[in-house]
Amino acid sequence: MSDDDGIWDELAAREPIDPATLRLVLKDQRSWSRQWVYPVARPISNLLVAIIRVVRRFVPMRLTAHGLMDALCVWFLRRFVSPAAGELLIRHFIVETNLLAFIARNTGLSEPTLRPAALRELGNRAVIEHDLNVFNILRRAGVPAEERDTSMLTVGPIDAEPGTRRIARLDIQSALCLMNIPFALCLNAAEYRRAVQSLRLDTHLLAVIADLTGDPVFRTWAPAGVALRVDSRLEVPRAVYEHAVICEYAHERLLRNASRPATVRRVAGLEEPVAV
Template sequence: MSEQANAPTPTAPQGAAASAADPPLWDAIVADPAVPLDPEVTQMIVDDQRRWTRTWLYPVARPVSRMLALLIVALKRITPVRWTAHRLMDRLCLWFLRRFVSPLAVELLIRHFVIETNLLNFIVRNTATPIEPVALRPVNLAGLGDHAVIEHDINVYVVLAALDMNREGPLDFTGLDMPPLDPEPGRRRLMRLDIQTALCLMNLPFAACLTPDEYRRAVHSMRFDDSILSILAELTGDPVFLRWQNGDLSVRADSNTDVPHAVYRHAVICEYAHAHLVRLAARGEG
C-alpha cells in the first residue's frame, strides 16, 4: 500500500467539531435565504423569540389562555344580555403594553398594523375596488387605542367585500413605506414580555370585552390570509405569495382556534408578503 494510503486521516479542529454538533440555531434562522424579510426585521423577531419569557412563560400561558378564552366566550353566549366594553378593552390593552411588554414586542405589534394596512391599500390601489384606502397606520403605542384593534379586523372585511379585481395599467407600489415607530422604550416596565406571551394574555380581555360575534369575526379575519395572498399573486403575476398559504378555508368558521398562535402566524405572513412587495417595487416590476 502507498504511504498516502497509510497516512492518518486528518481530524477536524475541536472547535469546528463542536460547532457542527451544536449548530447556531438563531444565526441559521437569520441567514435563511428562504425568509424574505430584511435581516434587521428577522433579527427583531429572533431577539423577541430569545426572551426568557418566550422559553418559560409562553408554554404555560398558551394552553391556559386558550382554555380561559373558550370558557369566557361560552359563558357570554349563554348570557341573554349582549354587552361590549370596547373602551375598557383599549385601556387595558395600552396599560398592559406599557407596563408588561418589551418595547421590541410593542414595535413588532405596531408594525403589523401598518403592514396589514399597506397590503390592503396595495389591493385597493391596484384594482377597481370602489372604496378609499385604509387609514389605520399607527406610529406609536397610543395609536393602538381608540378602537384600532376592531378597526384593524373590520378593514379586511370591508376591502374583500367591495373587491373588484378589474384593473388597467402598471402596478402602483406607493404606500409601502414603514414610518418611524415609537414603542415608548424609555417607559419603566414591570416586566418585558415577548410578543407571543403577550398575545396569550391580551386574548383574555378581547374575549371578555367583545360580544361572541365580534370575537368570532376578529378571529375569522385571519382565515382570509390565503385569500389576500392569492389576490397579491394574481395582481403581481408572482406565485411566490402562494408559498405562504396555510390551507385555511375562509368558508369554514372555526370555533376552537388557538388564537394567539394564529395571530402570530398571521403577523409573520403579512411581514413576508409585505417584504416581497417591497422587493418587487425595488425591481420596478408590474
C-alpha cells in the same frame, strides 16, 4: 457555538423578512419569557378564553366594553411587554394596512388609513378597525389598474416607548396569549368571531396580491386548511403570530418586486416573467 445558535443563524439567513424586523423577531423569540412564560401562558389563556366564550353564549345581551379593552391593551403593553415586542405589534397594523392599501389603490377602492405609530394609538378602536378593513377590502376588490403602484409600502418611525419603566418585558407570543383574555371578555360574541375569522382570510389576501402582481410565490404562504369554515377551535394567539409573519413575507416580497420591475425571476425552479 451552540446548536441553538446554528438554528437562529439559519433562520436569519433564510427568512424573507425586512432585515431590521427580522432582528427584532429573533431577539423576541430568544427572550427568557418566550422560553419560560409562553408555555405556561398558552394553556391558561386557551382555558380562560374557552370558559368566557361558553359563558357569553348564555348572556342574552350583546355586551361590549371597547373602551375598557383599549385601555387595558395600552396599559399592558406599556408595563408588561418588551419594547421590541411592542414595536412588532405596532408594525403589524402598519404592514397589513399597507397590503390592503396596495390592493385598494390598484383596484380602484378607497384605501384604509390605520397606521398607528405609537402604543397610545392602539387605544382608539384599532383592533376593531383593523378587522373591518380586512373584510371590506377583500370583499370589494375590483378590476386591477394597468400600472401597479407600490408607493404606499412604507413604514415610518415607531414609538414603542422604550423609556417607559416596565414591570416585565414579555415576548410578543406571551403578550398575545394574555391579551386574548380581555379581547374575549370585552368583545361580544359576533365581534370576537369576526376577529377570529379575519385570520382565515390570509389565503384570499395572498391570492389577490398574487393575481395583481402575477407572482405565484405569494400563494405559497397561504396557511394550511380551508378558509370556508367557522373555526371555533382556532388557537387565536398562535394564529395571530403566524398571520403577522405571513404579512411580513408579503410586504417584503412586494418591496423587492418593486425594486426589480418588469424582470424575469426564478420561480419554483423555472424562469417565468413576473409583472409588477
